[in-house]
Amino acid sequence: MTMPADAAEARAQGWRTLAALHDRIDGRLAKALAAEHGVSVSEYTVLDVLSRQEEHHMRMQQLSAAAVLSQSATTRLVTRLEDRGLLSRYLCPTDRRGIYTEVTPAGQELLAAARPTHDRVLREALDEAREVPELAPLVDALAALPAPAG
Secondary structure (H helix, E strand, O other), rough: OOOHHHHHHHHHHHHHHHHHHHHHHHHHHHHHHHHHHHHOHHHHHHHHHHOOOOEEEEHHHHHHHHHHOOHHHHHHHHHHHHOOEEEEEEEOOOOOOEEEEEHHHHHHHHHHHHHHHHHHHHHHHHHHHHHOOOOOOHHHHHOOOOOOOO
């Protein structure tokens, strides 16, 4: 069964609009996080995801999924952060095949300094995007999302 041409175009336009919003936000975050804290958006995301875990660690596979990165990209990024002393890796005590990654105290310190910058720039970028008629519905949809549990 094929999709009607107008539905396919609407879906494609929706995707382009979502990509435009993402690029707008990602660019602003990339500049601010690099300039003020020396981290990329992906590095910040990995630190943030790990810090929100109960024991500040995750298996590498889970981290890849949570950070929306391929496993190879996650491994390279974790290695860079480990080399900087911001993360550490260790074998899972119950399954020697599993590798955990956790935030070090230095990583927690960097994240604490970068989080206000991230949140401010994200808020500013979304506020500006809300003024663009094509982007406003997506910004409103993000604002309507429920807060995460926990």
